[in-house]
Amino acid sequence: MHATVLQPDLNKGLGIVSRVVATRGQLPVLANVLIEASKEGLTLAATNLEIGLRVRVGGKVTEPGAVTIPGKNLGELVGSLPGESLDLQTEGEKLKIKTGKSAGMLTGIAASEFPAFAKATAGQAPIKIKKELLLEIASQVAYAAAADESRPVLTGVKFWVVGSELMVVATDGFRLSRKQIPNLKSQIPNVILPARTILELARVAEEEEIIMETVKENNQVIFSCGDVQLVSRVLEGNFPDVDKIIPQSFKTEAIIDREKLAAALRVAGIFARENSNIVKFMVHGSQFIVKAQAAQTGENESEIEIEKEGEDGEIAFNYKFVQDFLGSVREERIRLKINDNLSPGVWMGEKDKSLIHLIMPVRV
Numbered sequence: 001m002h003a004t005v006l007q008p009d010l011n012k013g014l015g016i017v018s019r020v021v022a023t024r025g026q027l028p029v030l031a032n033v034l035i036e037a038s039k040e041g042l043t044l045a046a047t048n049l050e051i052g053l054r055v056r057v058g059g060k061v062t063e064p065g066a067v068t069i070p071g072k073n074l075g076e077l078v079g080s081l082p083g084e085s086l087d088l089q090t091e092g093e094k095l096k097i098k099t100g101k102s103a104g105m106l107t108g109i110a111a112s113e114f115p116a117f118a119k120a121t122a123g124q125a126p127i128k129i130k131k132e133l134l135l136e137i138a139s140q141v142a143y144a145a146a147a148d149e150s151r152p153v154l155t156g157v158k159f160w161v162v163g164s165e166l167m168v169v170a171t172d173g174f175r176l177s178r179k180q181i182p183n184l185k186s187q188i189p190n191v192i193l194p195a196r197t198i199l200e201l202a203r204v205a206e207e208e209e210i211i212m213e214t215v216k217e218n219n220q221v222i223f224s225c226g227d228v229q230l231v232s233r234v235l236e237g238n239f240p241d242v243d244k245i246i247p248q249s250f251k252t253e254a255i256i257d258r259e260k261l262a263a264a265l266r267v268a269g270i271f272a273r274e275n276s277n278i279v280k281f282m283v284h285g286s287q288f289i290v291k292a293q294a295a296q297t298g299e300n301e302s303e304i305e306i307e308k309e310g311e312d313g314e315i316a317f318n319y320k321f322v323q324d325f326l327g328s329v330r331e332e333r334i335r336l337k338i339n340d341n342l343s344p345g346v347w348m349g350e351k352d353k354s355l356i357h358l359i360m361p362v363r364v
Contacts, residue, residue: 001065001090003037005057007078007099010042010086013057014075016204016228017046020053021071029113032068035088035095036111037061042088045117046071051197052117052231053204066111069095077104118220118231120213127188127212131205131225133181137168138202140328140355141179145195146172153237156192169242170195173360175321176242177328180354189214192239193221197232204228246358247344250337252313254283254306255350258334261290262326264302265319268292271300272319278362279319281336281345284312292319315341316362322347325357 014033022030034045042059045052067090074095078086083099090096096105137157146154157170166188169178201210207226214221215231223230268279274294282289288306293299315338326334331349338345341364347357 001035001037001061001067001088001095002063003042003059003061003088005042005059005086005088007081007084007086009057009059010044011075011078013042013044013055014071014078016055017044017053018071018075019200019203020048020051021046022048023072027113029068029109030115031070031072032109032114033071033074034066034068034111034114036066037088038064045114047115047117047231049115050194050233051200052115053200054117054229054231055204056227065090067093067095067108068111068114069106069108073106077106117229118215118218118222120222121216124213129188129210129212131208131210134198134205134210135202137179138198141168141170141177142195142198143170143324143328144172144175144177144357145170148172151237153192153235153239155194155196156235156239157195157198158192158239159188160190161187169239171240171242174318175324175357175359176240176245177325178242178246178356178358188212191221192235192237193232194235197230201225201230204230245344246356247337247339247346249339250346251311251339252283253309253335253337254288255308255333255335256288256304256306258326258329258332260304261288261334262323264290264304265323265326267302268300269319269323271297276362277318277320278316278364279322280314280316280364282312282314283308283336283338313338313340315345316364317345317359318362321359325359328357329355 036043042057045054081099081102087098093108093110094105142157154172160167166181201223205225211224219234221232268290271292271294272279274297280291288304290302325347329349333350335348341361344358344360
């Protein structure tokens with residue numbers, strides 16, 4: 001392989017694929033980035049077997065070929081080399097990168113050892129997804145998925161169609177986010193995708209439209225956006241029936257200023273972090289009281305003027321879950337709906353009913 005590529009282009013491409021390089025994979029080649037040179041230019045690829053990323057970086061290819069190079073070392077070397085143009089040339093399973101009077105030689109693994117990237121099932125109509133929709137799902141839903149792999153299905157985001165609406169939901173067993181979206185003409189299939197797939201796709205997508213295709217024989221999906229292609233496995237398993245978890249009626253409802261609540265939680269967090277992040281929320285007349293205490297630190301109490309419907313009430317949550325929700329909504333005021341201190345509380349925007357965030361209470 002022999003190719004010439006601009007340093008900023010190669011550096012940017014490595015920045016895209018490096019996040020899925022497996023640092024502790026069972027296969028040594030998964031810690032490497034695949035570099036392929038063809039008549040179309042240079043392509044980089046990396047995978048952790050759950051998510052794979054490919055990106056075209058262009059360049060001039062004198063001799064086609066391929067090699068895999070340790071991602072960490074490759075990124076550090078390319079980022080450190082001066083000069084605008086880099087000369088890449090393989091010598092067996094080694095890659096020499098040269099610019100001006102600076103050069104580096106990295107030892108890699110044969111490209112034949114790298115897992116093959118899936119190809120879309122022939123004959124299917126591509127599904128088009130707006131980038132704006134993807135960003136909403138990433139910021140408002142995906143963060144509620146579990147990080148713990150003990151129940152793999154909970155690390156995913158579920159998509160399914162109900163009537164004329166697309167439903168998107170994620171839950172880690174302690175909280176859940178559900179978003180209702182008017183169904184698209186190009187219908188997204190009923191599927192559970194890793195939350196990381198959604199978050200990575202939102203990070204790398206630069207075009208306004210993303211193409212989704214399925215690989216039925218491998219139970220995978222392929223997302224294409226400009227020069228970037230992301231391949232993801234589909235999660236299997238029984239996802240919780242979230243409609244049975246969300247209460248349909250409430251005894252207490254409060255409308256709260258989002259910024260004032262966020263400020264109160266920042267203060268409460270100083271005390272709550274020594275008490276398992278527990279913060280108590282009380283609705284009393286026209287006041288919303290945020291209270292936290294710790295045996296060693298002390299205690300804090302803040303009051304916020306609210307609009308209330310129904311009875312007074314109180315409930316306790318892990319305040320970090322509430323902070324995550326506040327960071328996902330854009331409205332100036334939000335709603336909290338509760339029944340008692342042992343039933344889940346539901347948060348949403350004051351006017352936007354399409355997003356529901358449920359948090360399980362903490363016993364105090």
